[in-house]
Structure formats: structure tokens, C-alpha cells
Amino acid sequence: MGLTIKGLSAAIRRIGAGQGGDGLFRQAPHFAGQVAGLVDARIEDLTVLGKGRLVLHPGSRISFGIKRYLALSALSVQLVLDIEAETVTGPPHLAIDYGAGHTPELTFALRRLDAGSRWGIHVPLPHFVRGLRLEFHGLMLGRTEIRACLVQRSDLRDLLDHLFRMPDLDRRRLTLGKVAGVLAAIERERDAVAEDAAAERPQAALAAAVGQGLLADLAQSAPSDPAYAALAERLDRLTEADRAWMDAETARFARRPLLSVVMPVYEPPVDLLEEAIRSLQRQTYPRWELCVADDASPSFAVRDAIRRLAAEDPRIRYVFRERNGHISEASNSAAALARGDYLVLMDNDDLLPDHALWTVAHAIDRNPGCRMLFSDEDKINLEGRRAQPYLKGAFDRFLMYGHNMFTHLGVYERALFEAVGGFRVGYEGSQDYDLALRCMERCAEAEIVHIPHVLYRWRQLPGSTSMGASQKSYAFEAAKRAINSHFERQGYPLESVDGPFAGIAAVRTLGVRDPKTISVVIPTRNGVDLLRPCLESLLGLGDPLLEIVIVDNFSDDPETLAYLERLRRDRERVVVLRSETEFNFSQLCNLGVARARGEILCLLNNDTEVLSLDLFQRARAWLSIPDVGAVGGRLLYPHGAVQHFGVYTGVGPYGIATHAHAGRADGEHVQFSKSVLLQQFVAVTAACCFLRKADYAAVGGMDEDFAVAYNDVDLCLRLRKRGLKVICDPGIRLVHKESVSRGRDVDPTKVVRLRREAERMEARWGRAGLRDPFYNPAFSPRGGDFELAEFPRVPPPWKDPTSLPAARVEEVPVVAVELRGTAP
Incomplete structure (x- = not known):
């Protein structure tokens, strides 16, 4: 038969x-x-x-x-x-x-x-x-x-x-x-x-x-990480105690918002569409509605499935569009059906875990006045195998200039969505990217909430961007147009261009109308073989608004002293100061800044060499944006590996701070390109750091109690306390011959000193103050290498607290580390 x-x-x-x-x-x-x-x-x-x-x-x-x-x-x-x-x-x-x-x-x-x-x-x-x-x-x-x-x-x-x-x-x-x-x-x-x-x-x-x-590009489904698969299974499996806990918590919510799930539909596999809707019907939070707009799918089976499912469940509302208008128009048609306080965006073949909408409602209850919310996400293939979790940090508009970190699960206040006019036609493929950029412009930072849990399972299907960004090149072109549109609205001297990998963008800085003078402050001691190439690389840029301030910490090498004497003759471009005190990096920087005439400062190590010809143009462009307070760069070891690309705090030795991406190959593409993208950090190294002289003075400069370590982290924390952002620009590139001029902290005396300065940092900022919003709590605090913890540091709110493991302090081995970089 x-x-x-x-x-x-x-x-x-x-x-x-x-x-x-x-x-x-x-x-x-x-x-x-x-x-x-x-x-x-x-x-x-x-x-x-x-x-x-x-x-x-x-x-x-x-x-x-x-x-x-x-x-x-x-x-x-x-x-x-x-x-x-x-x-x-x-x-x-x-x-x-x-x-x-x-x-x-x-x-x-x-x-x-x-x-x-x-x-x-x-x-x-x-x-x-x-x-x-x-x-x-x-x-x-x-x-x-x-x-x-x-x-x-x-x-x-x-x-x-x-x-x-x-x-x-x-x-x-x-x-x-x-x-x-x-x-x-x-x-x-x-x-x-x-x-x-x-x-x-x-x-x-x-x-x-x-x-x-x-040559199929990323044809294979993402390989599953057994550690992540096991963790996801533990967290997502709901017990009766978990469900009872959620019910009790829901009763205590100050508000129980109606969540309108917006789902544009166009010719999906019917079985996957039904799976997506069934995942909604299994939600533990009851106050939701599904708003479906079918964009004139040619298959009668799709419309039949929508009618049948809506007949079964009054929470499902739908409209059949008479003509195909593509995803922006279809999404707007679905959103027009919404009656809820918030819109939740969902594709027609993806899945939500049972607790997803409850967790969104919980976050809204805990963050009164929030207008945008987003969660972590992962991918799932047709076999049900979950892989490639994107465990995100706090919302970061600078990271948005490289890729859409907001994406799934994206939640918008309906009033905000309507105020910006919904999705824009002409940005199909990146319509949600464009929406997030326009909405964030109208929100205070505290109104954009990150939910640090995986609430969205992005289906891996051929042709989907979940299989690789190159699957939809038109979407990437739309993304760059959306970013450039944002730059124009904000008046930023920036341009979105192709990044180093398919599907991610880079930022080209443009000239500013009123370029500021720059003073580069370089502490040094002896080591003429390091200082000379550093200065030659700076002066070779030919910037007419550049001043170099050298703070000599009691050099006694004849060749170095002779070289410094020659530099003193170049009075238009170089200032040489002499300090005969015990080495204190913070004090040397403060001495140099006090003499500097530039409106922008660059704290720079003597063992660096500039690789980027547009180094100063980029710094001027970023610091023309009012809320940017400090700009770091990408520092490479002489053999090409990354020495520094931002600092994560609250992790690593003593739980204070550690360099991000240290030791990776320069072109290594990890953590959804975060290893190579412009982004915010809590801190950057003073081995290369640009900031306004006025901001440096406003926070009191470098704290001289931190003679060697953590002085740059402390400085950046004080800038952030004033509402200023600290960013790391991969386009600012230097070679850093770390540890050549002074050596690393390997002897017992230096380890004791490092521990003392770590204790001072913890006493000043506390564990809460050092907690890094950009390093996901699912990662282990042992280091900044994105290793999954056995259990997230932020417990999943949908789990019965009595079933959670007791908090455990992880012992972190002490290693020699220099957070500021290399001192002279």
C-alpha cells in the first residue's frame, strides 16, 4: 500500500x-x-x-x-x-x-x-x-x-x-x-x-x-558541548516543586503583564510551526497571547494549521495578509494584533523553554520601568541537540556595532515599539537589528535589561542565519545600513564597514571637525632599545597635534641618558621629565599628566610600538562622543598572540581582574566574535589608554596607593562611576613587549605586594563593585576564558531555591599577573 x-x-x-x-x-x-x-x-x-x-x-x-x-x-x-x-x-x-x-x-x-x-x-x-x-x-x-x-x-x-x-x-x-x-x-x-x-x-x-x-559554508549543525548540554538539561528540567515555586512567585508579582508574542509566518515546515506554537502552549506563565501574521504563504497547509491551532486556543490571534510584503510588513501586521504590555519576538520555527515567558515576567517585576529586555540563547537542530549557547553580558551599544547582541529573546515595551514606528521596510533580514538600534536611542541604560539565562532555542535550518551569517548576505548589508542610520541620527563620526569575518561589522572612524591635541605620557627607566622604537613609531605618524611626555624614573644607563638628552632638543614635540623616587607607576603617570598640554591623554608603556596608522584619529573620534570616558586598544605580543583586549573584573587571581582573550591568536574567532569586536569593558590596561585630561582630573588621576597593579582598573572604575563608558577598539593596534623592561611578578616579594594591592581593591570596591556586568554569570570565576561553571553564579529564578546547590567559593590559584601591563 x-x-x-x-x-x-x-x-x-x-x-x-x-x-x-x-x-x-x-x-x-x-x-x-x-x-x-x-x-x-x-x-x-x-x-x-x-x-x-x-x-x-x-x-x-x-x-x-x-x-x-x-x-x-x-x-x-x-x-x-x-x-x-x-x-x-x-x-x-x-x-x-x-x-x-x-x-x-x-x-x-x-x-x-x-x-x-x-x-x-x-x-x-x-x-x-x-x-x-x-x-x-x-x-x-x-x-x-x-x-x-x-x-x-x-x-x-x-x-x-x-x-x-x-x-x-x-x-x-x-x-x-x-x-x-x-x-x-x-x-x-x-x-x-x-x-x-x-x-x-x-x-x-x-x-x-x-x-x-x-564547499558548503558551515553546512554541519553546530557540534554540541557535552558540558553545556548537561547544564542545560539540569536547568531546563522542571520539577513539580519548581512549578509550585513559580506559581507562588507569580502571585507575589507587583504586576502581571500580558506578553504578546509576535510571530510573522511565511511558508515554514508545518511540523516546525506547530512545534513552535506548542512550545508556547507549554509556558508556565499564563498571561500571554500569540499574534500571528501569515505573509501570503503559498501553501494552504500553513493557513490550515494556523486556523486549526487558533480554534483550539483562544490566546492565538491571526491575520492572513493578502499579498506578500516580506518580514517587516508581516511583523508589523502581527504586532498590530497585540493587546499586551510587551511584545516578544519569535520566529515561526524556533522554540521557547517552558519557563521562558515566566522568566521575562519575573524580570519585568524586578525591574520596574524597563522598556527592553533580552536573554541568552542557543541553537537546536532537528534532532533536538542543543549547542552554541550565546551567554551574553549586559547590554552594550558598542558591541551592537559589530553584531546584534540583542536578537533572541527580544522583548519590547509596546509603547516604545509604537513610538519608533515598528519595523522599517527596507531593512528586511536585519529588521530586528534596526528596531533594537532605534529603540535603544530612546532608552536610559537602566531601562534595557539583560536576563542572564538561555530563554530561546534558535532552530538550525538550511538558509537560516543560525547556520552561519553567510547564509543571508543581504541581511548583513541591511545590518550595516541600520548601523549607519543610527550613526547619522546620533551624529557620531563613525561608519559601519565589513568586519574580519562574514556577518560581523567593523567601525571606521571619520575625521572630527575640531581635532583635539593629544599628549602621550610614557614612564620609562633605562631600556633605550625599547623606548627608541616606541617613540619612532609615534613620531612617524606625523600628527601635528601630538605631544610626547617622557617621565624618566631615575635612568642610569649612559646610552639611555644620552638618548633622552637628544630628545629634549625636540621641544615642539617632546617633553622629558625626571623623577628620582622609588618606582610608582601611578605617581609617574600623574607627574606626566600634570605637565601635559593636550586635551586628550594617552597613557602608554615604553615597550610598545604602534601598528595602526589611524591610531589618533580613532581616539579623537571615540572621545568626541560625550559618554565615552576611556578607550583601550588591542595589544599583541611580538609573536602575534593577544596580550590584552580589555579586562574582566571579579574573576581571575584573587577575584579582582584578568586580561580578556590573553594568549589567543590575533585572528581567533570566539565567543560570537567578541574576541575581535569593538565593545565595552569595565577596564582597559594603562599600557595604552586614551582619555580626556578633564576626566582624568575629575576623578583625581591615578591612585598612588596602587604603585604597580590594578591602578588602571581602579581608574576605569572611577570613570564608570561618573557614568562614562570604557571601550576597547580592535582598530587601535600595538605590539606590547610585556615584561621586558621590568620582569613579571614571580618572586615572593612581588607576589606579596600583588596580594596587598588586591586586598586594597576589594576593600575599596567590594565584591559587588567588582562584579563584571559584561562577563556572563554562567562562566566560572576562576578566569576570563569563558569556561562554564558547574552552576551559574546567578541562580535561575524559575528553580525552587531549596533544590539549588549551596553557594560555593571557588579557590583560584594565584599566578603572577600584571593587570596594568608592564611598568618601566
């Missing part, structure tokens, strides 16, 4: 709606009754029982094809089958037709994916596959239930593991079959090319067939 995919999908819908008993494809935790990635399914020699159950016979087979979008865009796909049979004596098999039909030589056993009922196999180069056939060979007989059958992009690590485990004979057969299929396809295309040699289409089709198979 025959049964099409449409018939199977209809069975799923009936069962998901509570019809038809247990059914052919029953809801299951991992798959929720999925059929996905398949086309043209045909079932042979198989009995379907009254309630959708099957009876398998020795010759039972299910034949099907691979959906075109998968076949064209993936290097390899994985078939996943969740099946429970009455009798199981061996695995199901898959016959692969690469053009020569189904043959025993290309028939392979599926392997178990876990200890339960899931089986899987990888199929390389799906573009050349003409058909697949599941065969049971009498190894699975009797009453059977298929919970899920799906085809998805292969996870690379799992694929390699599968290939290495495959018997040599099977591997050779699969490889030969693949090569034969490729050759057959080329043979077929060759004839087409010969018939129409003047046309480019057949040649382009052949190139695409090879290129998409061999």
Missing part, C-alpha cells in the same frame, strides 16, 4: 491535536512526532492498524527522497529514525541510490544513536542521491511505532566518528558508490552542456553541484 508524506504529516497533526489515539507518529520528547527533510515517501508491504500503529513484515520498506534545500546545500545528511518494534533482532537498513538503483552493495545498517529506540546513518553528497529506502529485512517485526523520521544536515564530529567506526568494506563501498554517483551526474550534465554550450546555466548547475557539496 502507498502513503505519502502529506498523509504522514496529517497523521501527526491529528495526533498532536489529541485525535487518533497513540498514532503512527506519537509525540516524543526528542522529536515531538517529527517527519522532516523527506519528500515523496512510499510505504510497501506494511500494515497500518486502526490507531496509526504499524505491523512490519519481512519485506516492509519505506522509500523516499531528500528535500531539495538539503540536497543542494549539505555536504552530508543524517537520517534519524526513532522506532519501537515488538520484535527487534537487528538494525534497520538503508539502501542508497546514487543513480544505479538500489543495490545490495549500497545497502547499510543503521547504528544505534543511544540506548533507546533511535537509529541513524550519514549519507554523503546528498545532491547526487536519487532515492533512499529503509528496509527492515525481518529484523524488526510485529506491532511497531515510528515516533520520528527525519533527514537533517550531518554534525561533522558525529559524521567523522561514524565513518571511522564503519567497517572498511562498508566504507569502501560507500566511497565507490559516491564516486560513481558523481561521475554519473557529470556525465548527464555533460550532454546538457554540449547541447547548449552558449548558455551558462548548465555549467553553473554543474559547478553548483560540485561546489555546494564540497
